[in-house]
Amino acid sequence: MNRTIRLAVNGREHSLEVEPRLLLAHLLRDRLDLTGTHIGCETSLCGACTVLVDGRAVKSCTLLAVQAEGRQVTTIEGLAEGAGTEQLHPLQEAFWNEHGLQCGFCTPGMIMTAHQLLEENPEPSEDEIRHGLEGNLCRCTGYQNIVRAVQSAAAELRGG
Amino acid sequence: MLPAEFDYAAPASLDEALALLAGGTNIRILAGGQSLLPTLKLRLDRPDLVVDLRKVPELSYIREEDGEIAIGALTTYADLVASDLIDSGVARCLAEAAASVGDLQVRNLGTIGGSLSHADPAADIPAAALALDASLVARSEEGDRTISAGDFFHGLWATALKPSELLREIRFRMPANGGGAYEKLRQAASGFALVGAAAVAEMDGGTIEAMRVALTGVSSGPFRLHALEDRLVGETLSEELVREACDKAGEAIESPLSDAHASAEYRVAMAGVTARRAILRAAGQWR
Numbered sequence: 001m002n003r004t005i006r007l008a009v010n011g012r013e014h015s016l017e018v019e020p021r022l023l024l025a026h027l028l029r030d031r032l033d034l035t036g037t038h039i040g041c042e043t044s045l046c047g048a049c050t051v052l053v054d055g056r057a058v059k060s061c062t063l064l065a066v067q068a069e070g071r072q073v074t075t076i077e078g079l080a081e082g083a084g085t086e087q088l089h090p091l092q093e094a095f096w097n098e099h100g101l102q103c104g105f106c107t108p109g110m111i112m113t114a115h116q117l118l119e120e121n122p123e124p125s126e127d128e129i130r131h132g133l134e135g136n137l138c139r140c141t142g143y144q145n146i147v148r149a150v151q152s153a154a155a156e157l158r159g160g
Numbered sequence: 161m162l163p164a165e166f167d168y169a170a171p172a173s174l175d176e177a178l179a180l181l182a183g184g185t186n187i188r189i190l191a192g193g194q195s196l197l198p199t200l201k202l203r204l205d206r207p208d209l210v211v212d213l214r215k216v217p218e219l220s221y222i223r224e225e226d227g228e229i230a231i232g233a234l235t236t237y238a239d240l241v242a243s244d245l246i247d248s249g250v251a252r253c254l255a256e257a258a259a260s261v262g263d264l265q266v267r268n269l270g271t272i273g274g275s276l277s278h279a280d281p282a283a284d285i286p287a288a289a290l291a292l293d294a295s296l297v298a299r300s301e302e303g304d305r306t307i308s309a310g311d312f313f314h315g316l317w318a319t320a321l322k323p324s325e326l327l328r329e330i331r332f333r334m335p336a337n338g339g340g341a342y343e344k345l346r347q348a349a350s351g352f353a354l355v356g357a358a359a360v361a362e363m364d365g366g367t368i369e370a371m372r373v374a375l376t377g378v379s380s381g382p383f384r385l386h387a388l389e390d391r392l393v394g395e396t397l398s399e400e401l402v403r404e405a406c407d408k409a410g411e412a413i414e415s416p417l418s419d420a421h422a423s424a425e426y427r428v429a430m431a432g433v434t435a436r437r438a439i440l441r442a443a444g445q446w447r
Contacts, residue, residue: 001167020168020210021200042161044198045349047265056238056268061161062197063269066168067190067214113264134351135263 005069009034010078018065025049025060027068028075036076036108040137047136050109051075057116059135076108079115090156091115091149100149102140110136114150122158126151163200170212174219174328178301180211182324187211189326191234191274194266219273219328222246231330233273237261240272250332253291253340253358253442257284260344262351273327276312279319281417282352282377286313288342289330290374290384291358297329304328315380337369338362339445343438344377345430347421353377354422355430359438361445366396368443373435378413378427385412385435397443406436 006015009032016031028034028051037060040048044062051060052074079089091111094100101107110133117124117132124132129150130143138146171177181187188207190196199205213219219234222243229251231240240246240258247255254272261267261275261284275285276296289296289309296307298321305325312320321327344356356377362370371392376382391405410416410428418424 003168019165021163021165023162023197023201026162042201044194044266047263050265057265058269059265061201062194062265064168064190064193064197064212066170067193067212069170116264116268132264135265 007068009073022065024063024065024068027065034075034077048106048109050112057113091153094149094153098145098149098152100146106138118154161201164206166207167209170215172215174216182301191271192269194270195278228331229334233327234271237267237270250338250340250360253342254288256342257288277327279317281381286382287356287358287374287376291360291372292332294330294332298325299328300325313381335362339442341438341441343434355434357434357438359442361443368392402439406432409435
C-alpha cells in the first residue's frame with residue numbers, strides 16, 4: 001500500500017506518494033530529477049549514492065524513501081551556496097582544482113561523505129581522510145588527488 | 161534494484177510494535193537497515209510486513225546505572241563510537257568493534273540491536289557482547305526477558321529471540337579495574353571480520369582476575385574461548401604467558417569457515433594472533 005511522505009530535499013519541502021519498497025536513491029533521481037546522486041553498485045559498497053540525511057552521510061541505495069520521512073536530505077545539487085548560481089561549495093571547488101576526479105561518477109558521493117567528515121573534524125590528517133572515505137570507491141584516481149582535494153577544502157573552510 | 165513488495169508499518173511506540181509482531185508471521189524488524197535492506201534488495205528475503213522502529217522514541221540511549229552500562233537497541237555504531245562512556249574500561253571492546261564496522265555511512269545508520277539480532281557470523285558486535293558477558297533484554301507483549309549473550313547466538317543468523325520478541329536493551333557490568341579491546345582482520349572488500357577477537361580483562365595489579373575472549377568470523381557463529389580464559393585467570397600477566405596460551409587457541413574452533421576470502425587453516429592460525437593482540441591490549445590498559 002502506498003504511503004504519502006513529507007521530506008525536505010535541499011531545503012525544499014516535498015510531499016510524495018511512494019511505495020514502501022522505493023529506495024531514497026530512486027526517489028531523488030526518478031521522482032525529483034536530482035540525478036547528481038549516482039547509483040553504482042546497488043549493494044551498499046561503492047558509496048556513489050551517498051547523500052546527507054540530517055547532516056549525516058548515508059547510502060541512499062540502502063535507505064527506504066519512507067525512512068527519510070520528516071528528514072532534511074541534502075544532495076550534491078544542494079551543496080553550493082545559493083543553488084543555481086555559479087558559486088561552488090569549497091569541496092566542489094577543491095575537487096576541481098586538485099583534479100580529485102577523472103570520470104566523475106564517484107564524485108558526488110565522495111563530496112557528501114567528505115562534507116560530514118569536515119563538519120566533525122575541520123583539520124583531518126591524511127589517515128583520517130582515508131579512513132573517513134573508506135565507504136566510497138573510486139576506480140580512476142587512485143585516491144591521491146581526492147585526499148588532496150579534501151585537505152585543500154578543509155583549509156579553505158577553516159579560512160586558511 | 162528494488163525489494164519485492166511488502167507492507168510497511170512505522171509504529172509510534174514499543175507497545176504498538178510488539179502488537180504488530182504478535183499479530184502476524186513473516187515480519188522483519190527494520191532498525192538501521194544496513195543488513196536488512198541489502199538482503200531485501202537481493203530478494204534473499206521476502207517478508208510480508210516490515211516494521212520500522214524509527215518512530216519508537218525510547219530505544220536510543222547510552223546510560224550508566226548502578227555500575228552497569230545500559231544501551232538502547234537503536235543506538236547506532238556512530239553513537240557508540242562518539243560516546244566517552246563506551247570508550248572506557250571494558251566497554252572499549254565495544255567501541256572498537258563499532259568503529260571497525262563497515263564504513264562511515266553504514267555506522268551512521270546501523271544499530272547495536274540490529275547487529276545482535278541479525279547475528280551475522282562475521283559481525284563484530286556479537287563478539288564484543290560475548291566478551292562483555294552482556295545481558296540482552298528482549299521485550300514481547302508478555303514483558304521483558306533477559307537473555308545472557310552466551311545463550312543468545314544459535315549459529316548462522318539465528319538467535320534465541322522469538323518472533324514475538326524485540327531486542328530492546330543491552331546491559332553489561334563496568335568493573336573499575338577492567339579493560340577491553342577488539343582486534344580484527346578485515347575482509348578487504350566488505351569490511352566484515354575474517355577473524356575478529358574481543359577481549360575483556362579484569363586485573364588486580366599484574367594478576368589476571370577475570371578474562372573473557374570471544375571470536376567471530378571463523379565459524380557459524382561467535383563463541384567464547386573458555387579453555388584459553390581458564391588458562392589465563394589467576395596468572396601474572398606477561399606477553400610470554402599470553403603468547404603461549406594463544407598459540408593453539410585456533411584449535412578450539414569447531415568447523416572453521418573456509419571460503420574464497422580465507423582458508424580454514426588461515427583463520428585458525430590468525431585466531432590465535434588476533435586473540436593475543438586483543439588480550440594484551442585489554443589487560444595492558446591496567447598494567
